[in-house]
Amino acid sequence: MNPLVSRLVRTDWFGPLIVIVLATIIVSLFDPSFLSPFNIQILMLAVAVNCVIAMSQMIIIGIGQMNLAIGAIGGLAAISFAGMMQIWGLPPLLAAAAALALGVVAGLGNGVLISKTGISAFIITLASLSIFKGANLGITRAQPFYGVPDSVKAFGNTTMFGPVPWLALPAALVIAAIWYLLYRQRIGRYILAVGGNQSAAELSGISVSRVVLWAHGVSGFLAALAGVMLVARLQIGDPTIGDEWLILSFAAPVIGGAVLSGGHVSVFGTLFGVVIVAIITQALVIFRIDPFFVQVVLGLLILWAVGVNRLREVRVQRMLKRA
């Protein structure tokens, strides 16, 4: 095989990219308006928020754990952001900063409990999920905050240039920052090392608990950022924000080749995973298939992706054996 092709095939993002190109061609053959600037804008809005959600989970998958609470953290940050602007009249930037800080603190709380007690991340984040969700409902009494300033609404619903919405800006910054963190910073390498083999990482002098704290702090920050972005997008501080993040947050990284036992994630693979989900959701609307079917497709995508990843793993192991 051509060396360039074989190198591309081995990357995590190449397969999803091919799927995106094929899906775009097929869908636009059926409906040319799929590639209209307006539709591209809608796609980018969905991708912008969802890729921040996916990155929030991806970093935790990187250390070989899971974070069930990202939706609850994002929801709590979202209603705090809207509530601080409506009730205390804080300026949007200050309220956003406070909401993001809340996300970091919530994530660090998870991280401290997991690393200090050694209890599985699943149980800790299940507990914190209901603590945060209960706080969300307790504060809002399940009613949305409507007093979102116009500047925030405009940020979530206008475009920067051409079809590119303003919300794409924070998403692009997040992608760049996470890429830089994971592949160019020491702490990023540590994150993947801890996920790959925790005892080996510990023995080579990495402070595992510090790495776990970092990862959960970043995850909480990103979840809160996604919540704030959704408030701008939906124009209200809705207490149900975050309720539906869990499946997507695992689907996108897994489609992007992430190994759930940790140590291997792909930033661009995850981004392309989010794009695939967005295209399929749109295609279901275009083909007038019931929107409820999105859930089924998401589930099937996860199964398909973990199956493909498993096969790739087996193939790599065989190649290693032969070599």
Next chain:
Amino acid sequence: MDAPPSVEGAAMVESRSPGRDDNLSRKPPPEWTRFLLTNEFGLIALILIFATVFALGTPGFSSPFNLFTLGRTMAIDIMIGFSMMVVIVTGGLNLSVGAIGVCAAIGCGWLLEQAGMPVLVAIGAALALGAALGALNGFIIVRSGLHSFIITLATTSIYFGLMLFLTRAAAYRNIPADMSAFGKMRFAGYLSPLLFVSVVAGLLLAGLYRLTPLGREILAAGAKAAAAELSGVRVGRTIVICHALSGALAGVAAIMVVARTGAAIPAMAGNLGQDWLLPAFLGPVLGGTLLAGGRASVLGTFLGAALVSELTNGLLQFRVGEFWVQSWLGLLLLLAVLMDLARRSFLAGRGV
């Protein structure tokens, strides 16, 4: 959650020989003192303490009607806890208990209302549907060799999505009177028959683990899959059976909900059935079922779930705000695992 390490308790722990197994110790403590140190005793004590506090502190808690409603919720929470417990025993978990439950309830509602089936046939078919969906989970897990977390996360989305797609999110509200009458039935003014269903299910599960070869094979496979496989246990088969059992128990819980509310509603367990997740884990974790697998405490799960329903009910009676209850339950789960950790390190520190 254990009995507080009282002075006598500590002395008793010290008097044991270093051998971990009670058979090896020189003077095994009498049966009843050993019971005082168990998780189950701690739970019973907590249930009684909270019952006293709630009964004295609120006027409504001990009213016959409240005890009746409490019994019904308790029965359902216990069933949901069992449904997760039987999978935790294998060292896995089942995120789709809520989704399977809703599918079974909606299937039952459809058979009753659209197909006009008799009640017992519809219930049987709904349980079979739950078992089949669970078995499919187990089958995919065994065949792919992947962790049950990601597989059941995916099937949660598939089952729930398919159910909504097929029913257009419609609810079935014309449930036959016999069925809702069972949910409304009261014995002696305050006992719900649903509670008997949970007790019978608990007895059957305890019998399964203690008396049957299959139960022992399940425990062996959960404790150490490789060793069990070498001693002739077909581990894959036990995993499929446990997931099918989990699906069937989720179906029982869902039908109890239908009997209680008199309707089969797709939103009865929240989006994707997620609302069942917390009660599903609270029962077994409070009850001392090891998340690593290999140990089941049926009585513990029963008592753990009962404690959770009692606390929920009591907190609502105290009017702490119905919206905050979820936060309290989350804190309770956290507290439970932390206390379990403290108990373990306390016992380890004593050389037991």
